Amino acid sequence: MSSHSKWHTIKHKKGAADAKRGKVFTRIIKELTVAARNGGGDVNMNPRLRTIVADAKAQNMPRENIERAIRRGTxxxxGVQYDDVTYEGYGPGGVALMIETLTDNKNRTVGEIRHLLAKHAGNLAAENSVAWMFHRKGQIVIEKGKVDEEKLLDAALDAGADDVNDDESGWExxxxxENFEKVRDAVKTLGVEPASAEVAMIPQNYVKLTGKEAQQMLRHRGKGDxxxxxxxxxxxxxxxxxxxYGCVETDGRRHHLVACGAIAAPPGDSFPHRLARIHAELTTLLIAHRPDCVAIENLFHAANVRSALKLxxxxxxxxxxxxxxxxxxxEYTPAEIKRAVVGYGRAxxxxxxxxxxxxxxxxxxxxxxxxxxxxxxxxxxxxxxPVVRLKESVRLKADTTDSVASGFSRTEGSRTKPRSWRQYRPPARG
Structure with missing residues (x-):
């Protein structure tokens, strides 16, 4: 019999599922923001946005999160402004690469990609160096055994598909x-959910890698985000x-706004219903943004006992x-918060x-x-x-021991003490 309680087992499974769900939500939120900024917030006039909204709904993303991401894009x-940037390069064995990114800092991202490619026997290429080797196509994958072959072929080709390829494990x-949404909807009318459906850069020719080159290529996977x-x-x-609520992200040098807003109950709601709404919406936000820590304003002294209890x-x-x-x-008191950000405890x-x-x-x-x-x-x-604590948080976030951003701590063996503007505390004036 397990020494762990049933709750502990459920908690660990739920935590892993929530973390995976949060990563998907974060990706979709970025894509919604970029699509809305590039093509507008009307799903009827923006095909790319319509596709991503459908993906968000399929992942059970709350409607409010979808609408908030679209408003951020328009x-x-x-909120943080992301750019949709595509880089071209070569991987191990001269394999051509198209690297699609969402970034809030182009200079940082291009430097990181150049470093990763060089580290794995590749290099960043000039614009249009390899793009001609690819076609932007809609790609829908259906697992075999879930649908009749003839019905799938008829539905796909009638909807405007260019080709249907027979793979060992499924149909591509x-x-x-332009026909992506129409073809995807036609497939769904057969009662089957695609294993994957996306508009991607499809290579015109494939190269088979073996040995060391194959290992180097596989090491690229999981590095991109x-x-x-x-x-x-x-x-x-x-x-x-x-x-x-407000979510802030730092890379050790600058703070970036991720999201902010307020949770307000409709007029006339009872106090228990207001509390339930606060809990439900905060839970959704925390799953979507996956913070490393939650900071809450501490209860301050209040003359009105009833108000203090409600707070x-x-x-x-x-x-x-x-x-x-x-x-x-x-937790932090109001005076501590004001002193840390303004320099005056009664701001x-x-x-x-x-x-x-x-x-x-x-x-x-x-x-x-x-x-x-x-x-x-x-x-x-x-x-x-503390500087050491921030360093450890960053180390855990990146899941690596060799990519801690410079400036968080002194290097091993150095006689120079860590220097950071975070160590500065404005003198209290009140």
């Missing part, structure tokens, strides 16, 4: 990007009427959501909002004030994290 809501349907190691903090400003309940459900998501929880909300605008490089202060306060909680924790 500029209606602040190839079509033009690493970039520079980062730490992500989720801040919460709890409230019984409205709870602010305590709101903090409780926020902490519960964080713990259920497997996140470490830290006004407008001052806090202005500092969020400056620290995150935004065009305007985050709105509403609850969102700005939540971002301040997150940045307070980033400023307050």
């Amino acid at each position: 500029g209606e809501e602040p 349907i190839v079509c033009t990007p 690493r970039g520079l190691p980062r730490v992500r903090i989720f801040g919460i400003d709890p409230g019984s009427e409205r709870t602010g 305590g309940h709101a903090r409780g459900v926020a902490m519960l959501a964080a713990v259920e998501a497997g996140c470490e929880v830290v 006004e909300k407008q001052q806090v909002g202005h500092m969020m605008k400056l620290l995150l490089g935004l065009s305007a202060a985050p709105s509403p004030h609850d969102a700005a306060d939540a971002l301040a909680v997150a940045i307070c924790h980033l400023h307050s994290m």
